Amino acid sequence: MGREILRIEHLHKEFEGKTVLDDLSLTLAEGEVAVIVGPSGCGKSTLLRCVNALEPIQGGSIFLDGAEIHADPRKLPQLRQKVGMVFQSYELFPHKSILDNITLAPRKVQKRSREDAEAEALTLLERVGLADRAKDYPRQLSGGQKQRVAIVRSLIMHPALMLFDEVTAALDPEMVREVLDVLLDLAKQGRTMLIVTHEMQFARAVADRILFLDDGGIVEEGRPADFFDHPKTERAQRFLNTFTFETVKE
Amino acid sequence: MQALGFEVLWKGKNFARLMGGLWVALRISLIAVGISLVAGVLMGALMTRKNPLIKALTQLYLETVRIMPQMVLLFLAFFGTTRWFGWNLSGETASVIVFALWGTAEMGDLVRGALESIPRHQYESAAALGLDGKQSFLYVILPQTLRRLLPQVINLITRMIKTTSLVLMIGVVEMLKVAQQIIEANRMKVPNAAFGVYLTVLVLYFLACWPISLLAKALEKRWS
Structure with missing residues (x-):
């Protein structure tokens, strides 16, 4: 593995006095794909949101490529360009066409020319199979298509780290696949990614490392084969059992 | 038509004066609307x-x-400022x-409501892309806000145009005042003139406000 992209040290996060993340530390190397799994409400999404400072933190520190994220609010827009984030609810801008959704940030934030940004946007759209939808508006697309556009919108900023927050949770089952295939493709390209998901099969396929989060801390971490086949902790075993069903009929 | 007294409109420069009055009303309201929309x-x-x-x-200002x-x-504004x-x-x-002042207060409250109705995630996804507060407001939040606002803003603009009929109270000779002058001047010879003249005023107010509604409809269709 290459150089270190993300380092989280003793992160402490609370909501109105209630501790959500407690003394959490984590490092992510370049090209590494870490998948965070765990029961609802364990703080998975909050952890991702802390990484690009959408949530304030109450203790510890987070470094992106050596720069501390929560140190100076004025540097945040600068730092956030290096972190792409894709949300569960896509959050495309409804008043802009697909192409304008994708090119807004490169043009306004990175001051790239329209031609340059649009050319790259079309190349990226091509990769996710949506080049012919560039002129359409978000409302004309299906959930899976919107989510692929949202991924492209993040990628065009050339982030050093991508965060995926349950990106398939709001999708109909038949659309989950098309989005996960894009993520698998990104993993193959060697992108550094931190993924929160409930799709265990996918987690196993895409991850270099699984982080099992419960009660605001990392309870267990390891390679996917080890974690899914031989979970060490009792809590992880119990969690994984919720995904299997006993046959009730012969 | 005799009975409604329309003929007074064609006496002398009466019709031109009425249009002049309309222009005064529109000038006041459109300048005020322009200021109100931005402010x-x-x-x-x-x-x-x-x-x-x-x-x-x-809040104090608005209320x-x-x-x-x-x-x-x-x-x-007219007598008070002179006195004080x-x-x-x-x-x-x-x-x-x-x-x-009135338009700004009303518009401000409309904009506030619309801004608060934009989902928090829109702000967050803009921030996550590296847009700073100003860029996020200008390119992501404001355009959506204005689209949501359109029907209420049109309502406000037409209300402002129609409310200019009050300014005759501080001596501004706008359309309604001209209409009254025409009616008064012909009180003896054409006692029915009030019907025709006020009917004309009604039509003129309608013609002033209708294109704005049409424009709104066209924009709403384009933005939907």
């Missing part, structure tokens, strides 16, 4: 701030202007000031 967006953005002092001040009848505001500060504002200037 209202700023006002609305201010009103979403969490600072308690800003909140209290904007004061909204609670007071426009007529009272006109009197305050010795200003000698023309009726038209006083009217523009009052309408701009």
